[in-house]
Amino acid sequence: MASRSSSAGGGAKTRVGRYELGRTLGEGTFAKVKFARNVETGENVAIKILDKEKVLKHKMISQIKREISTMKLIRHPNVIRMYEVMASKTKIYIVLEFVTGGELFDKVAGKGRLKEDEARKYFQQLINAVDYCHSRGVFHRDLKPENLLLDVNGILKVSDFGLSALSQQVREDGLLHTTCGTPNYVAPEVINNKGYDGAKADLWSCGVILYVLVAGYLPFEENNLMALYKKISKAEFTCPPWLSSSAKKLIKRILDPNPKTRITIAEVIENEWFKKGYKPPTFEQPDVSLDDVYNVFNDSVDSPNLVVERREERPATPLTMNAFELISTSQGLNLGSLFEKQMGLVKRETRFTSKCPANQIISKIEEAAAPLGFDVKKNNYKLKLQGEKSGRKGHLSVATEIFEVAPSLYMVEVRKAGGDTLEFNSFYKSLSTGLKDIVWKSSDEEANNGVGIVSC
Template structure:
């Protein structure tokens, strides 16, 4: 080296760099992290392997510093852990092995369901045959009855939260919205509206007090329909139209669904929880009790292979899963607004147990205070005008003593966004409110 020359900076060789990049992430000295299985707003789920015995697990890593994690979501995490620990002994409920934490992260170490989500399988491959549907549904009902006997209502049952293990057995997961027995009020009922609209019982939406087990039974009816038909029973991307279909029991069966299976679905999808079939009564139906040719003796713990389940899919179904319609409802949101080009909010929806007359009077009185004049009233609709802004208020009865109100603003989208007064409308209608169904205001 020339005198005075500087030493070039030392760089790791390509081989060293590749080795470092390939080094697995070791979590708290106990698990080796693998690929990402899924991700949410404040958590990621990884496949991982135990350092001790190389067994495969799933680890949900929750970022405590995430802006998406608030008091509500923290409570959901605690509820999920409490429920899963309470339900450890049932073979069709996902097991939680341990909970670890640092200052910034929470780690939930859970059983790995290698078969993935039931939702993904339906979306990819279409409907199941009746024999395979029955076997999966028997497992689902067995697990839910165990939940209810243990004082746990799931309240967010949908194919996204039903996993399959490597042998094709159901594993119920995601108990973040579950309710424990201590959440019952003095009337013995639950009152929190939660869940995904396409799978949520109408009485839950109404917030009038409901039985968690009957609400789960409704969700089971939707899931059973999807397994047999490959689509949702109330298949509508507009939440208002969907509620109207639910109230009218407006759904059709394809001709391949057997009469006994139709009977079970009809009894589960009863908008009246008082006459809706319970899961215990379901176990006594002819369709449910029928043995499946896929069943094997469980005396030796043997289970049929996942390949046997895959072979039983109906790949040639012309009306298999309408993936877009399923996905559009799976998040619990009405996505129709994604296709509007304006940045101005143009509608709000709410449910109310008030009478049509009370709703009409309140809207007229509040509109008057905000400078709107009632231009006309026709049927269940009110039309209010304020200069170039027009407010159309439509009211439907979607269930006994439950009204759905949709308020739609029409204008040029340029001069009057501040005059819609969504905040004032929300505050003024609060006394009539059961629940809001969009929260953009």
């Protein structure tokens, strides 16, 4: 989450327009998200990079245009902002607000559950954001805690409009017809595939999120997908006993399996439980032009958005990460979350430190990954591990990169690049067994564990 321009050792630099690209924050089938810095203002941003060839090959132009249009239309304090769109001959660059407070999911996972007053604060911000999106004809369609980020001040920001739908997609029957989203958070009418009201479906997802915040677990959870869908269709769930009666009533009115009788957002805002301490958001609503959205697909040299990606040769040493860059990898400025102390506690990415030489770390990862059925590709101090077997969401792909954070101290980042998150969790637990000899622990941790400090 940091650029390398200030790093000692002359790390490689890639410039796109006025932005200098840094480490990869995440990646998917059609896009990669990188940390970047505006060299003119010093502002940190996130840049979503899409490959034009892949977009064209998979006939994704309309979907990508829709995503960009969605982000340009939204100007709200509780929604990730899109600053600008650029394009080169081969790529599309979407410049987004960069937030450092982590996912709301992490806050719930850390505490087990939130107190009602704290949960209400986040739920109010979520409803404010969703209500505004709907007023602009935008439906998110994949609302879940992982897509709710927090800024450094703890303000909620809704992200990832990759599965959103503009009102123009509504058919003559007034309904949307694309089944998408994450199963545990999806409304029953979406699963039934008979068309659905995007606003009502989004509110159902908000209800599931509220339940998770106050309960600490999902209302609908089954290992078998059909059993899960059956529970969702009948809204079979029980509120935990510690909830107030007003919170229980609101959750039950939102998680109504019949969209026609389900509470509306306008009614939620007037609800007794919701209104406690409620402050409507204040923000500007500027007119937004979508002209540049269509220009990004224009290969003409006269296009005002055409940029060139300038890249310097990467040195054959691990990139050095300075103190600020190291802090920016944590959630907010909480240094305690920089490195997981227990290697098994991972989601979509994790990190560990090592005092072993970088080459030895690379060799050890290769050695540990091979018996697990993974093909390893090296690019200096980056590794791409590709699973040989297809899983629930295709082949599991894992990206690994090594950073020097101090003399003879390296940070190793391991993240899911493709495939299923649960399968990544299982893979990492197995991989970590083969890496235990290279993981560095503090003297306090070693004393508690009764193990000698690893020295390479």
